[in-house]
Amino acid sequence: MMQRLFAGYTAVLEETSLALAPVLLIFTVYHIFYLKVTRRYFVKIFLGVVIAFAGLTLFLQGVNIGYIPVGAALGELLADLPYRWILVPIGFFLGFSVTTAEPSVHVLVQEIDKVTAGAIPKRIMFFALCIGVAVAIALAMVKILAGLSLWYFLIPGYVLALILSYIVPPVFTAIAFDSGGVATGTMTATFLLSLAIGAASRIENANPLTDGFGIIALVAVMPILTVLGLGLLYRFKERKSRKNASAAADIDRITVPPAGTGK
Structure with missing residues (x-):
């Protein structure tokens, strides 16, 4: 059950990482050389990115294993x-x-x-x-x-x-x-x-x-x-x-x- 639930999760992790990594990298460089926010604020932003990463991966995994099959099945049933x-x-x-x-x-x-x-x-x-x-x-x-x-x-x-x-x-x-x-x-x-x-x-x-x-x-x-x-x-x-x-x-x-x- 759990194995099927997380089937393909590695690919989702890779896709989400590639999507968020450039944004995080640009912000980090900008922070070091120009922005220079406080450490507390930087940690707050970093934790927000981590939460967004976890939420996106779980959401996309749920879409792949649940939303898409349910949508197709419902369309076939109604037709x-x-x-x-x-x-x-x-x-x-x-x-x-x-x-x-x-x-x-x-x-x-x-x-x-x-x-x-x-x-x-x-x-x-x-x-x-x-x-x-x-x-x-x-x-x-x-x-x-x-x-x-x-x-x-x-x-x-x-x-x-x-x-x-x-x-x-x-x-x-x-x-x-x-x-x-x-x-x-x-x-x-x-x-x-x-x-x-x-x-x-x-x-x-x-x-x-x-x-x-x-x-x-x-x-x-x-x-x-x-x-x-x-x-x-x-x-x-x-x-x-x-x-x-x-x-x-x-x-x-x-x-x-x-x-x-x-x-």
Whole structure:
């Protein structure tokens, strides 16, 4: 049991070490020659890196032995049902649920809240990202069931994103295109991708290579659109506020003539 649980763990350790080693090396060199933080603070950072290393290795090991097989099995099970359309709402629900557990999404939302000083509410931004991924997974299931080309989704999506980027406030444009990359994190690239491949492998006239893959591209574009849509709402709200402020200013400029100075 334990042997199967940690099968391939050595490879995961090597991959995580190669990913974290350059960051730790650069920080150490910078600390020695330029930063020169206190020893206590350096130990605190070093312990944080050790904890991150342990967490990443265990997380990736769990993904390899649990998440990917479960996603593939669930996709095959749902595709074998007589009412395959159930893949669409379940895909939407799973896309939303998995995004709530995506670490990179939480980091991005917290950074946005910190930089904007709460001007963009954290909950609203988080909800927009989750909805974007959920819609992307639902569309991916429609694509698999109907045998549609990926271009039918990507080209209109990016064209709409480019148009909206000229309308919404600049801060939303930058956040939107960053959110597309953040949403395609480890959770999406493991569970949801294996779910789509598993479903495509059981559907007639569907190819796991051409129909199962491509889900990451959809996940990359849909959060961009939802965040830009949120920016559009903020733009309309801003214009409405300005209009109300202008109307109030006009009212303030109206003077009432003194009594007895005319009709």
